[in-house]
């Protein structure tokens with residue numbers, strides 16, 4: 001509660017920074033009402049805390065501090081504040097807050113962590129303001145606050161409307177905020193859990209400037225940068241061709257980069273192609289076949305890091321009636337958000353203005369501060385909407401280089417990455433290879449389990465405490481990380497985006513070897529984890545069981561002989577998701593028809609947003625498992641644009657049937673958790689339908705898959 | 716450099732640019748019409764779609780010299796107040812995630828429905844397959860196109 005009190009007392013000019021664009025699309029619904037402009041509302045509004053201000057007109061201003069990249073937090077966060085305030089949602093206007101360490105903490109988008117972090121804070125922000133408004137009403141009426149009720153922005157006494165919130169804000173803002181406030185019983189929620197429309201729809205669907213690339217400022221120049229291949233540095237640059245392109249004002253070599261600068265973008269795209277840059281080695285220059293060799297070597301290495309060890313694995317494998325060994329491999333992937341990387345920077349002496357799409361504004365400012373030696377306080381960062389992120393915009397490389405270039409040019413500059421720049425510019429999902437081994441006893445019980453992960457700049461390629469850890473008596477999880485000049489980064493559901501696939505496919509192999517139903521195998525293991533836990537358990541057994549049972553039930557698991565099904569379940573980023581893929585055969589041809597998903601993310605705050613994240617995560621997981629590859633030749637990706645880097649398209653997505661398990665827990669994030677289980681569910685269904693086990697991604701490039709001719713068709 | 720007189724969203728615009736400048740960059744950099752998006756630049760994703768005489772066209776590979784006297788419509792000019800049936804359906808179905816691809820999706824859908832007002836779901840999928848959505852909003856796009864066809 002302390003936070004709110006402090007925030008309340010700080011009557012800061014909240015209305016600076018941010019994008020002053022409201023979301024009224026329905027002004028015409030109530031033609032008689034006088035609609036104030038955003039500027040009018042903002043200038044009149046009383047600040048209640050860092051999230052909330054209310055104007056005497058009754059218009060409610062809610063600030064959303066976290067970067068918006070499609071997870072629709074810009075709608076769901078304000079819903080939570082408005083819920084506890086008992087606001088009239090039609091009078092709410094939402095603004096993106098600029099970076100502000102004093103008002104907000106954890107202003108970042110990543111790890112599906114914003115919702116669990118902010119749930120209570122946002123509720124209290126709304127509830128505290130409501131408390132004060134009610135108190136102000138009670139004072140005016142000379143009654144007890146407990147005699148008053150609120151609904152849709154109005155205060156009632158004995159069922160009669162007494163005040164609108166707007167009439168109370170001036171008085172309320174003079175009262176002292178309480179240390180404790182009552183929060184609603186979730187069963188009384190009126191806004192949370194309803195399909196509120198995205199507050200940015202009108203601007204998005206009419207082409208308003210919202211994104212970083214849409215930023216244009218007085219006196220600004222444009223720039224594009226040629227970055228070096230991995231493991232190389234610039235030896236010499238011949239920029240004569242580039243300089244001769246009309247519209248190019250400058251070519252600048254800095255920091256192993258070559259920037260072309262001009263008034264508009266097209267000449268820069270042309271000039272970049274005219275650059276003649278000679279590079280020389282600066283480290284190992286790798287190709288994909290090097291990585292394949294490195295994987296093989298390191299899987300045999302004696303020097304792995306032990307991540308978890310339970311029981312006596314050697315004995316278990318020695319006594320096993322059956323040992324199953326399988327290896328799984330994934331390639332690097334580019335994040336490829338539809339909006340390529342870009343940022344605006346203006347270094348003016350010892351002040352810096354930064355504007356653009358970043359998932360980590362704080363980190364971007366810090367790194368800029370470090371590079372330029374300019375104190376953090378002198379750097380402002382305004383967030384635009386992000387045209388996707390997927391983890392790529394957690395890094396600050398594209399911010400810092402823009403700032404550096406602005407300093408060199410002594411001008412405001414917007415750096416735009418071409419698609420090719422974005423795809424060759426690094427920070428990839430790391431390539432990883434796993435070796436799984438399972439020891440089964442005579443009855444097919446899993447008595448030993450080994451996993452070794454080898455990753456290229458993957459850090460820890462395992463998640464040693466995830467299921468099935470805790471359910472197997474003898475278990476060994478090891479990791480080896482190979483250091484490469486190819487840069488990697490978190491990519492939507494880091495590590496688990498492929499680990500889950502490999503592990504869930506392998507568990508399917510185990511089930512088949514043990515002659516057990518794959519769902520039963522998992523439930524039996526969970527029983528063992530519950531009744532005879534081995535070591536620490538880092539997942540909630542009942543919640544995992546809940547999604548497994550729901551997915552099995554909703555998909556009619558095992559009920560039809562004509563439907564070949566694949567099962568998969570994963571716990572990541574605090575949420576639980578189980579999925580079933582359905583394949584039917586038509587004239588001997590397999591057709592992927594449907595994926596059923598059961599999710600436990602606690603309270604579903606915004607059903608539309610949740611469905612978007614579950615379906616989007618599944619489409620993402622499926623597309624990259626099946627189609628997408630990023631391979632290297634001499635330190636450079638071979639795929640550089642969407643003609644060769646194949647992303648999933650509309651005709652390639654099956655029906656997706658989404659269900660939630662109502663566990664009553666506080667909400668957890670959903671930006672990532674639906675992705676990891678998908679590839680495994682599909683691969684297991686492919687096995688069920690065709691007897692082919694696909695152990696590497698992308699499927700379409702594996703020889704086991706080549707003659708299957710899997711079609712994808714919706715019901 | 717050459718002077719071009721372009722008909723965009725019912726108005727004429729003069730620009731002085733190189734012949735090979737793609738319409739996309741004329742719109743964005745020279746005319747401030749930034750609703751049309753850049754993503755791949757090689758006619759693969761549809762983020763840059765506009766209407767040329769009513770035909771959904773990739774503006775990233777169309778040189779300004781090839782536009783001539785054609786009528787260009789961008790997302791900004793699709794309707795006066797964002798109330799084109801496709802835009803309304805996009806709101807109703809709440810299609811967007813990040814939203815970056817959606818202007819292109821809407822432009823493609825609007826041109827498609829004009830030609831084929833009562834499409835089957837398969838026809839919708841075939842038409843919309845030209846546009847990538849990295850966020851995976853394909854189910855909602857399909858639903859919204861079907862709704863727009865119904866409410867026209």
Ligand code: FES
Pocket residue numbers: 752753754755756757758759760761762763764773774775776
């Ligand atoms: S930017 Fe034109 S099709 Fe991708």
Ligand code: FES
Pocket residue numbers: 070338387388811812813814815816817847848849850851852
């Ligand atoms: S909504 Fe993000 S790319 Fe389509």
